[in-house]
Structure formats: structure tokens, C-alpha cells
Amino acid sequence: MDDFQDALRGLRAEYVRESGPRLAEIARLLDVLSGAHGDLATLDDLRRRFHAFAGSGTTYGFPEVTAVAREAERACTGLLDRAGPVTPAHVEEWRRLAFRIRAQFEGPENAAAPAPRVGRERASAGLEVLLVGDDSGVGELRSRLREHGGITVHTATTRSEAFESLALRLPDGLVVDVLLPDGSGYDVVRHLRGLPRGEDPPALVISTRAGFLDKVEAVQCGAEGFFEKPVDWEALGQRLVHLIRRNHVEPGRVLYVEDDPHQASFVRSVLESAGYDVRVSSDPRHFEADLAGFRPDLLLVDVLLPGVTGYDLTRVVRQDERHATLPVVFLTTQGQVEARVHATRAGGDELLLKPVAPNLLLSTVAARVERARFLRSLVERDGLTRLLTHTAFQERARALLDQRGRTPERHLVWAMIDLDHFKSVNDRFGHPVGDRVLVSLSALLRRRLRQANAVGRYGGEEFAVLLEGLDDAQTVGVVTRILDEFAATEHHAADGSVFKTTFSAGVALLEPRMDFDGWRRAADDALCAAKAAGRARVAAAPQAPATPAG
Amino acid sequence: MKVLVIDDEEDIRRIAHLALARVGKMEVVDAGSGTEGVRKAQEERPDAILLDVMMPGLDGPSTLAALRANPATAAIPVVFLTAKAMTAELERLRGLCPAGVLTKPFDPMTLASDLRVILGRP
Numbered sequence: 001m002d003d004f005q006d007a008l009r010g011l012r013a014e015y016v017r018e019s020g021p022r023l024a025e026i027a028r029l030l031d032v033l034s035g036a037h038g039d040l041a042t043l044d045d046l047r048r049r050f051h052a053f054a055g056s057g058t059t060y061g062f063p064e065v066t067a068v069a070r071e072a073e074r075a076c077t078g079l080l081d082r083a084g085p086v087t088p089a090h091v092e093e094w095r096r097l098a099f100r101i102r103a104q105f106e107g108p109e110n111a112a113a114p115a116p117r118v119g120r121e122r123a124s125a126g127l128e129v130l131l132v133g134d135d136s137g138v139g140e141l142r143s144r145l146r147e148h149g150g151i152t153v154h155t156a157t158t159r160s161e162a163f164e165s166l167a168l169r170l171p172d173g174l175v176v177d178v179l180l181p182d183g184s185g186y187d188v189v190r191h192l193r194g195l196p197r198g199e200d201p202p203a204l205v206i207s208t209r210a211g212f213l214d215k216v217e218a219v220q221c222g223a224e225g226f227f228e229k230p231v232d233w234e235a236l237g238q239r240l241v242h243l244i245r246r247n248h249v250e251p252g253r254v255l256y257v258e259d260d261p262h263q264a265s266f267v268r269s270v271l272e273s274a275g276y277d278v279r280v281s282s283d284p285r286h287f288e289a290d291l292a293g294f295r296p297d298l299l300l301v302d303v304l305l306p307g308v309t310g311y312d313l314t315r316v317v318r319q320d321e322r323h324a325t326l327p328v329v330f331l332t333t334q335g336q337v338e339a340r341v342h343a344t345r346a347g348g349d350e351l352l353l354k355p356v357a358p359n360l361l362l363s364t365v366a367a368r369v370e371r372a373r374f375l376r377s378l379v380e381r382d383g384l385t386r387l388l389t390h391t392a393f394q395e396r397a398r399a400l401l402d403q404r405g406r407t408p409e410r411h412l413v414w415a416m417i418d419l420d421h422f423k424s425v426n427d428r429f430g431h432p433v434g435d436r437v438l439v440s441l442s443a444l445l446r447r448r449l450r451q452a453n454a455v456g457r458y459g460g461e462e463f464a465v466l467l468e469g470l471d472d473a474q475t476v477g478v479v480t481r482i483l484d485e486f487a488a489t490e491h492h493a494a495d496g497s498v499f500k501t502t503f504s505a506g507v508a509l510l511e512p513r514m515d516f517d518g519w520r521r522a523a524d525d526a527l528c529a530a531k532a533a534g535r536a537r538v539a540a541a542p543q544a545p546a547t548p549a550g
Numbered sequence: 551m552k553v554l555v556i557d558d559e560e561d562i563r564r565i566a567h568l569a570l571a572r573v574g575k576m577e578v579v580d581a582g583s584g585t586e587g588v589r590k591a592q593e594e595r596p597d598a599i600l601l602d603v604m605m606p607g608l609d610g611p612s613t614l615a616a617l618r619a620n621p622a623t624a625a626i627p628v629v630f631l632t633a634k635a636m637t638a639e640l641e642r643l644r645g646l647c648p649a650g651v652l653t654k655p656f657d658p659m660t661l662a663s664d665l666r667v668i669l670g671r672p
Contacts, residue, residue, distance in 0.1 A: 007572065008658065011564055018561075051604065055633035056561040058655030066655050160577075167571040167578050196560070196582060 007168045015060045019105045025049060026098050034091045043086060046094070047076035053101060065104045072097040127151045127244060128169075132162040132188055133177025133206070137231060141175065144237030151241070159183035166192055171201055173244045175236070176223075178207035178214065186221040193222040202243030206231050215470065216478055224451040225469065252369040253277045255296035257287060257313065258331075259306055263354070267300065267331075270358045271365065284308050291317070296326070297369045301348075303332040303339070311346035318347040322395060325375045327368040331356060382457040384435055385442035393456030393464055400453060400466060401516055412510040413475045414523040415465040417445070420502045420535040422461040429493040437491050437501060444489075448482050464523075472509040472540045479505050479538045487536065502536035509541070551671065554594060555580040556587030556613060557602035557631065565658055566600060566631075574662020584608025588616045591623040598669055600652070603632040603643065611646055629668055631656070 029046045050073040057065030072094055079086060128151070131141055135155050145151040154171065156162040159180045165171075166188075174192055176185040185205060192198045205218045208229040218226040224243055227236050254276050258264045264280045271278045281290040284305050291299075299317065301310035310330055317323045329350045330343045343351045350364055380392035388396065400412060419425075419441065426434040438461065445455050449465055458464040467475055483503060490498045506526025510519050522541040530539035553576050555566045563580045570576045579594050581587035585608050591599060599617070603610035610630055617623045627649035632639065643651050650668035652661070 007568055008565075011568060014564075015561055048604075048606075051633060052559050052561070055654040056559060056565075059565055059658060060561070060655075063655075163577060164571050167567045194579070196563070196580070 010169065012060050015056070016105050019053075019102070022049065022053070023098055023102050027095075030091050030094055030098070033086050034088060040080065040084060043076060043080055043084070047073055047080060050076060050094075050097075057104075062104050065101050068097050068100045068104075127172040129153050129173040129175065129240065129244075130156065130162070130165055130171035131175045132156045132159075132185060133175075133180060137175075137206075137233065140231075140233035141237060144233050145241070151244070157181070159185075159188055162188045163191055166195060166198075170195065170197060173201050173240050174203040175240065176203065176205055178205055186217055186223075189218075189221045189223050202240065204236060204240060204243075206236070215474060216481060219451060219478060220448060220481075222450055251275050251277045252298065252365070252373075253279070253294060253296045254298050254300055254365060254369075255279050255281060255290055255294055256300040257281045257284070257305065257310065258300075258302040259283070260302070263302070263331075267356075267361065270361055274362050274366075276365070276369075284313060287313065291323075297372055298365060299326055299328045300365070301328060301330050303330055303342075311342050311348075314346040314348055322391060325372055325379055327372045329364060329368065385439055385457050387442050387446070387463070388454055388456035390456065390458055393454055393458060393466075396454040396456075397466055397520070398516055400468070401510070401519070404510065408512070410468055411471045413467045413470060413472055413507055414510070414519055415467065415475055415479055415505055415507045416458065416523040416527040417441075417463040417465065417479070417503050417505040418527055418531070419461040420504055420531075422501075425499075425501060429499070433491070433493050440489060440491065441486060441503065444482060444486055448485070449478075472507050472543075475507045476538045476540050479507065483536065483538060504530040504535045505538040506530055507538060507540045509543075511543075551598070552577040552579065552594065552596040553665070554578075554587065554591055554596040554599045556584060556590075556599060556605075556610075558582055558605040559602070562602070562631075562654065566656075566661065569656075569658035569661040570600075570665070573659060574665070576662060584610070584613035584616070587613055588620070588623070591617055591626060592620060595622070596626060598649070598665065599626055599628045600631050600665065601628050601648075603630055611643075614646055614648065627669055629665060 026046065026049050029042055029049070032042050033046065050069045053069035054066050054073050057063065057069060075090065075093065079090065129141070129145065131138060131153055132155070135157065138153060138155055142153050145153060151172075154165065156165050157180075159182045162176070162180075174189065176188045178185040180188070185207075189203045189205065192201065192203060203223045204225045204227060205223045206227045206229060207214055215226050225239055254271055256264060256267055256278060258267070258280060259282050261282070264282065268278045268280060279290060279294045279296070281287050284307060299314075301313060303310040305313070310332075314328050317326065317328065327350075328348045329352060330339070330348050331352050331354050332339045333354045340351055349368060352361065352364060380388055382389050397414065404412065419437065422434065422437075425437060438457075441463065442455075442457065445463060445465065449455055449467070451467070451469075453466040453468050454464075456464045467478075470478065483505065487500060487502045490500060492498055504527060506523050506529065508519060508522035508526055514522070526539045526541040530537050533539065553570050555563055555570070555578060557563050557566070557580070560582070563582065567578045567580060570578045579590055579596065581590045584605055587599070587601070588608070601610050601613055605613075608616065610632075614628055617626065617628060629650045629652055630643050630648050631652050631654055632643060633654040640651055652664055652668070656664070
């Protein structure tokens with residue numbers, strides 16, 4: 001029962017931590033009620049919030065919270081029954097009660113509740129991985145994850161133990177053996193995916209059987225990867241950390257264009273102390289390579305550079321649509337008004353005067369980085385299907401191509417998918433119905449291809465997928481299963497009639513020496529071949545000869 | 551034994567999950583709204599449902615009605631979980647003929663056994 005107590009303490013700490021924002025929301029509602037905009041809906045909202053404290057306090061070991069919140073809730077209910085009015089005396093009384101609730105959470109025993117971490121340590125500290133299966137791999141996995149600092153490994157040996165553990169808390173990653181003494185590992189992944197927020201943690205499956213159908217089942221139950229026994233724990237650990245990191249906020253990247261080494265090291269130390277990843281580009285001639293290689297979230301540019309002004313540099317950046325949302329902050333000693341005009345004309349977002357105070361620098365950078373990331377997430381996604389846009393997809397493909405040098409043995413596949421006779425769907429049923437078909441296919445792709453590196457809406461009714469770790473024949477199998485499922489899906493027209501439709505797909509394995517255009521063309525050609533062969537099918541690009549001529 | 555917990559408060563879902571799974575050795579699924587609960591009940595076919603009364607959207611009594619309207623879920627025993635321990639409220643809920651009524655805040659150490667007593671499956 002000890003771990004029950006531990007789990008209870010964990011939940012209790014979380015409850016205490018979350019009470020802060022909840023009380024802040026109550027305070028905000030009280031402000032609204034004391035102002036001109038308070039109405040009965042706000043009062044009802046306030047009542048619900050006190051109600052929540054009343055219903056949970058004692059359960060979490062805070063009986064006084066329940067008592068006080070119940071008193072506040074009763075006062076709200078009474079007023080609601082009489083339809084108001086809320087007087088300043090009411091608000092004052094609720095404030096007093098909210099204060100008493102807050103005091104319950106501020107006892108010394110609750111002070112240990114850790115604050116959310118900031119800075120670069122957060123990348124992996126405090127993360128938990130659940131390993132389900134016989135525990136022979138625990139030591140291996142632990143030692144692989146140790147170097148990533150702070151990722152702990154918990155274990156469960158059976159399916160039911162895994163369910164229990166998942167019920168207690170969601171891990172940040174899951175590794176599960178397909179064969180469990182009391183059932184299938186796939187069930188554990190499915191169960192995880194069905195839990196609140198269970199879509200987030202990456203799941204990897206390990207198995208002695210590694211038939212094609214196993215890989216397909218792994219994909220379809222919502223796992224991100226499949227590893228054969230004996231497991232290459234090094235590779236598994238790396239993949240897991242990569243997937244977990246992808247889910248957690250990475251430190252912001254700042255590219256600083258500055259030729260003065262003193263100024264550069266000052267700004268670098270300020271930003272690094274706040275957890276940013278900083279690269280200094282001291283020679284404008286290498287700037288483009290730095291921009292492409294480092295993929296910054298923000299550009300910090302000194303105005304006076306050798307041979308070029310920071311303004312010119314920014315104009316060049318802005319000409320590339322991939323950098324349309326990249327925030328640019330100028331640093332200058334120039335007179336303010338003139339500099340501002342130049343900065344704005346060049347497409348800059350902000351201008352800071354040197355010497356810049358560290359606090360101002362940090363607050364400017366933080367606000368811009370956060371906003372830019374949010375904007376980019378919007379710009380990178382297609383408005384209708386929420387898949388990657390054409391541009392964002394191509395960028396992912398190029399990035400993967402660049403990484404090929406590091407892991408040449410891992411297969412990379414490009415699949416191009418195009419709806420069959422889509423124009424006639426639009427013509428017969430209208431565009432809103434056509435749009436729904438697009439959305440239904442994109443949802444299916446997302447659901448069935450969780451392990452894909454990228455899924456994009458490539459054109460009007462054309463979709464593109466990048467997959468790592470499956471070869472072209474396996475990908476044809478996976479996409480064919482999706483086609484079967486899609487072809488069986490009924491779509492509803494506005495007049496109540498029901499219709500079905502299909503897609504064709506082409507799959508191209510990235511061959512050695514293939515460049516970006518060649519790869520894309522191979523996928524395109526395979527798609528054309530599938531269309532020519534009668535549509536509603538998946539074709540693979542012909543393999544290049546093992547030893548290319550010439 | 552599989553229990554579906556329907557409550558809009560994540561605090562309550564979390565601790566009910568812990569109490570039922572760890573202390574009561576039950577399999578637990580949960581839902582954050584009445585609508586989700588109705589769907590999960592159909593999919594999961596639990597042995598019992600623990601249902602919050604006051605929820606935005608479909609509230610407890612309406613959720614109960616929806617569950618009873620579906621032949622697949624009509625027979626699943628439903629136990630209300632209410633934070634309003636006043637007699638009038640309890641009478642109103644009992645009038646809907648649930649399998650039982652439990653009050654919030656509950657004791658996590660006894661929730662599972664209280665539920666078993668109500669269901670007659672100690």
C-alpha cells in the first residue's frame with residue numbers, strides 16, 4: 001500500500017500546485033463581478049469553481065477547503081436563485097473565503113510542491129518512461145537514458161499492471177512488449193491512447209515476431225515505432241528520447257549576427273543564462289548557411305556589420321517565404337527615430353538600443369519567440385485539414401534528406417496520395433461535401449500514420465507522407481490498408497445520399513545518390529503509374545539498379 | 551470489474567481512478583463529460599458507472615436518461631456522485647432510481663468498498 005500512499009502524495013502535490021491558477025481565476029471572476037460587467041453567467045461560473053473546491057478538498061486531505069468552499073458556493077446559489085443582485089459586500093465576503101482557501105494550501109508541508117521548471121534542464125528532467133514486459137531490458141534502458149539526465153524508468157510486467165500504472169499517472173513515454181503474460185502489448189498502447197491526454201506520450205513496441213503484419217498492427221494501435229528482439233537498446237533509447245523531446249518544449253534558438261566578439265559574448269551569456277540556445281554568426285558571408293543549419297526562432301541582428309547593413313540582411317531574409325514569420329530584432333547605437341524607420345522598412349520587428357539592459361533583452365526575446373512559434377504552428381498547417389502545408393512539408397523532407405548522412409541504413413519513404421475523380425465529387429455534391437471528404441482522409445492518415453515523420457496536404461486533393469523505418473514494399477502494404485479503410489468509408493451528401501470514393505498512391509524509397517527533386521519525382525511517377533493502372537491502388541517506384549550505369 | 555467514472559473535474563477523475571484501481575483493484579475508464587461518458591459506456595460496457603451530478607453540458611440526470619435510452623447501456627448500474635449532501639437533493643436523485651448515491655468529497659480509501667456494497671458485490 002506504500003506506493004498507493006506515494007501516488008496519493010503525488011496527486012495531492014499536483015492538486016496544491018493547481019490550486020494557484022484556480023484561485024487566480026476566482027479572483028479574476030470576483031474582479032469582473034465587482035466591476036460593471038458582472039452578470040449572472042459570471043456568478044454561475046464562480047459558483048462552479050467554489051463547487052469544485054468543495055467537492056474535492058476533503059478527498060485530497062483538505063477538509064477545511066471543502067467547508068469554506070461550500071459556504072461560498074451556498075452564497076452564490078442563493079443569489080442565483082434570487083437572480084442577484086451582487087453587492088460589494090458579497091464580493092468582499094467571497095474574497096475573504098477565497099483567501100481562507102488559499103491559506104489551507106500554504107501550510108509548510110505543502111511548500112515543497114515544486115514549481116514548474118524553466119531553462120534548459122527542463123528538456124528531460126523529471127520525465128518518466130514506463131517499460132511493460134519482462135524486466136530483462138530495464139537495466140539496459142536505464143543506462144541508455146541516464147545520459148539524457150533525469151529520465152526515470154518504471155516497470156510493469158503484465159497488461160493489468162500496466163493499466164493500473166497508466167491509471168495512476170501518464171508516463172512521458174511507453175515501451176511495451178507485444179507478448180505479455182496476460183494479454184497483448186498492443187492493448188496497452190490502445191488503452192494509453194484512449195486516456196485523457198493519452199495521445200501525447202510516444203509508444204514503442206518490442207517483439208520477437210517481426211512479421212509485416214506485426215508492424216502494421218503496431219502502427220494501427222497507435223505506436224510510433226517497432227523494435228525486434230534482441231532489442232538494440234541504444235537505438236530504442238535514442239528514438240524514445242527524440243520522440244519525447246519532440247513533445248516537450250525545446251529551448252528557443254536565437255541566431256545573433258554580430259561581428260564584435262565582446263558584444264557577442266555578452267549577449268550570448270545573457271540569453272544562455274535564460275536557457276536559450278544561441279549561435280553567433282560573425283561573418284555575413286556564412287549567414288545563409290547558419291540560418292539554414294540552425295533554424296532559429298529569432299534573429300538578433302547588429303545594424304553595423306562589415307560590408308552590409310543589418311537592414312539589407314533582413315530584406316534578404318524576408319524575401320524567402322519560409323522566414324516570413326521569423327522575428328527580427330535589431331541592435332543599434334544609431335539615433336532612435338531614423339533607426340526605427342530603417343528597421344521597420346526592412347521588415348524588422350523590434351529595435352533595441354545598445355547598450356541593452358539584460359532584462360529588456362530577455363523580455364523582448366521571450367515575447368517574440370513565443371509568438372513566432374505560435375504563428376509558425378498556424379502557418380505550417382493547412383487551414384482545412386490541419387496537416388502540414390506544401391512549404392512546411394517540403395522543408396521537413398529536405399531536413400530529413402540532410403540527416404541521411406548520419407543514418408544511411410534507415411529507410412526513408414515518400415508516399416504521394418491523390419483522391420480519385422475528386423473533381424466529379426465537387427461537381428456532383430458541391431465543395432462543402434468535397435471539403436468533408438478531404439478532412440476525412442486527412443483524419444484517417446493522421447490516425448493510421450502516427451509514426452510518420454510528416455503528413456502534408458501537398459496540393460488541392462493531393463497528400464504527401466514521409467515515413468522512416470519501413471521500406472517501400474512495407475509502405476505499399478500500410479497505405480493499401482488505409483486505402484481499403486477509406487474506400488469503405490461512407491460520405492454523406494447534402495441531399496442525404498451516401499457515396500464512397502478512393503485514392504491512388506505512389507511510394508518511392510529514397511535511393512542512395514537521389515536528390516530532393518529526384519525523390520519527389522519518383523513518388524510522383526509512381527502515383528501516375530497507379531492512376532494509369534486503373535486508380536484505387538498503391539504503386540511503388542521501380543527500384544534503381546543496384547549499380548547505376550556510369 | 552470495470553468501472554466508468556464520468557466527471558468534468560479532472561481532480562476527481564484522477565483520485566477516483568487511483569482509489570478504484572489501486573485500492574479496489576478495479577479496471578477504470580473515465581470520461582470528462584456526459585456526452586463522452588455515454589459514448590464510452592457503449593464502447594467499454596463497464597460493470598458500473600460512477601456519475602457526477604453537476605456537469606456543464608449533459609448533466610448527471612440527463613446522462614443517466616441517455617444511458618437508459620440505449621439498450622446497450624440501459625442495464626449498467628449507475629451510482630451518482632454528488633457534492634450536494636442536502637436531503638432534498640439526495641431525495642431528488644434517489645427519485646431517478648440510480649443504483650445508489652455517493653457523496654463528494656469521498657474518502658479514497660473507502661470509495662471502492664462503498665461502491666461494492668452498493669452494487670452488492672463485496
